[in-house]
Amino acid sequence: MRWPRCWSASWASAARWSSTRHAAAPRPRHPGQQDLPPARRSAEPYGAPFHLHTLASMGSHLLLRTAPALACALLLGACAVHTPPAVMPAPPAGWQAVLPHQGSRADLALWWQQQGDPLLPQLIDEAQATNPTLAQALARLQQARAASRNASAGLWPSVNASAQANRAREPFSFGSPAISNTGSVALDAQWELDLFGxxxxQAAAERARAEAASYDWHEARISLAADVAQTYVSLRSCEALAEVYRQESESQGKTSDLTRRTVQAGLESPANGDLADAGAAEASTRLIAQRAECDAQVKALVLLTGRDEPGLRAALAPRQGLLPQAQGLAVESVPAQLLRQRPDLAAAERRLVAAAAEVGVADAARYPRLTLSGNVARAAYHGGGAELEGLRWGFGPSLVLPIFNAGRIQANVDAAQARYEEARAGLDLQLRQAVREVEEALVRLDAARRREADAQRSAEGFRKFFLSTQQRWQVGAGSLIEMEDARRRALAAQATLLAVQREQAAGWITLYKAVGGGWTPQGVQAVADNANNADNDKTKAN
Structure with a gap:
């Protein structure tokens, strides 16, 4: 075993102090011990009678006997327990992506109310109230807080009370069988003096884990809100595209009917009739597939929010096919300021603090553990014509000193240090991932913004071209193949425009999540205070 360097001086000082005290202080006797009558001594079931001066004398003996161990433990308190630093890695100095020019600096927690769609914040609130994933995160938070309270309780003494009663029959006593009654009440106390931390x-590690669980709960709330919003945007975009496919299917059906009549009249070739029928069937297939995709999105919202499907469909009907008008977000130009809003980074930093404290726990196992324990008991015996009562007490320290453990303590220190390095690397990875998420969200949002104007011009131009081609075909000046080609181009352009609008709305939601959503340190503290108040109420009730 590797001994701490400060042990040798501590042992030497304690030895010198002990030899000096024993040489100068002879062992005293209990007052009146030799003068106690034999009858009186036999009447006391626990030896000499209890007096205050007897307790003081016995306390002097106890201090003299345990003084070397106590002095050694106190001197060893100067030995420092090693704990590595828990430092957040430095983020980049600035963003490489283009920052959005529009956006509000309003509270992100109120951002959902600014989207021009009253149903979206309602769905988010319902999801956060009933979602099982969030309930699991809250349960983990409660577990971590209970573990933190349990670890902090080790800093205080523990006191236990006990009582015992017994009635016995002795069949082999002289004369008739003897009946005896015994009883006792006792009070035990124990307190570990945490000299080396x-x-x-351990309490600091559990407290950091509880704080990390609180941040995880906030991260789960932000992720859930973003998932609900993304699913809602996908549903509205799907409905808008389904409406386009419905109109296109109706138009294709009319074209097929008109072509069939012209074929029967001999004005069109049968091949054009087959082409018109194929186009109508293709349009119907696209519409069926798109509606199925919309139904799947509705069921995803049912899963996230916990609403019954008929009620959800009724709430969705008034704004069918209308995308939320996503409001902009103001992004801090300095990454360090923005990343403070991310609860996942705060949770990773707290886990690093917990890992550093665990290194201290493992390192403290090298040093002695000093425990003070005491007990007081009152016992009584009634039987065989005798009635005896007495008070028993005990008090003293217990010192556990690691001597040989085949390297177990050092192995635990090495394992704790390795877990600390893992947590530090995890925090660094989490920071890089956070920077990447913000950068990617900014890039995709800027691309969607620049594409939207072009997509609108493209959709409008192809729509006008199709209408012109359709009019020419209806008067017999154009071919059916030319009109169907114009229809496909117009349909593709409209689908592209809807996709770009969906990407832009989804991009703002992704950026909302990447910058930490509505999380603030003050909000975490409020949740912690509420949880502590609830825990205190439970403790009082128990």
Whole structure:
């Protein structure tokens, strides 16, 4: 075993102090011990009678006997327990992507109310109230807080009370069988003096884990809100595209009927009739597939929000096919300021603090553990014509000193240090991932913004071209193949425009999540205070 360097001086000082005290202070006797009558001594079931001066004398003996161990433990308190630093890695100095020029600096928690769609914030609130994933995160938070309270309780003494009663029959006593009654009540106390921070570091580790669980709960809320919003936007975009496909299917059906009549009249070739029928069937197939996709999005919202499907469909009907008008977000130009809003980074930093404290716990196992324990008991015996009562007490320290453990303590220190390095690398990875998510969201949002104007011009131009081609075909000046080609181009351009609009709305939602959503440190503290109040109420009730 590797001994701490400060042990040798501590042992030497304690030895010198012990030899000096024992040489100068002879062992005293209990007052009146030799003068106690034999009858009186036999009447006391636990030896000498209890007096205050007897307790003081016995306390002096106890201090003299345990003084070397106590002095050694106190001197060893100067030995420092090693804990590595928990430092957040430095983020980049600035963003490489283009920052949005529009956007509000309003509270992100109120951002959903600014989308021009009153149903969206309602769905988010319902999801956060009933979603099982969020309930799991809250349960993990409660577990972590209970573990933190349990670890902090180790800093305080523990006191237990006990009582015992017994009635016995002795069949082999002289004369008739003897009946005896015994009883006792006792009070036990124990307190570990945390000289080297073993309990303090364990409490700090559990407290950091509880804070990390609180941040995880906030991260789960932000992720859930973003998932609901993304699914809602996908549904509205799907409905808009389904409406385009419905109109196109109706138009194709009319074209097929008109072509069939012209074929029967001998004005069109049968091949054009087959082409018109194929186009109508293709349009119907696209419409059926798109409606099925919309139904799948509705069922995804049912899963996220917990609403019954008929009620959800009734709430969705008034704004069918209308995308939310996503409001902009103001993005801080300095990454360090923005990344403070991300609860996942705060959780990773708290786990690093917990890992650092665990290194202190493992390192503290090298040093002695000093425990003070005491007990007081009152016992009584009635039987065989005798009635005896007495008070028993005990008090003293217990010192556990690691001598040989085949390298187990050092192995635990190495394992704790490795877990700390893992947590530090995880925090660094989390920071890089956060920077990447913000950068990607900014890039995609800027691309969608620049594409939208071109997509609108393209959709409008192809729509006008199709209408012109359709009019020419209806008067017999154009071919059916030319009109169907114009129809496909117009349909593709309209689908592209809807996709770009969906990407832009989804991009703002992704950026909302990437910058930490509505999370603030003050909000975490409020949740912590509420949880602590609830825990205190439970403790009082128990």
């Amino acid at each position: 073993n309990v303090r570091h």
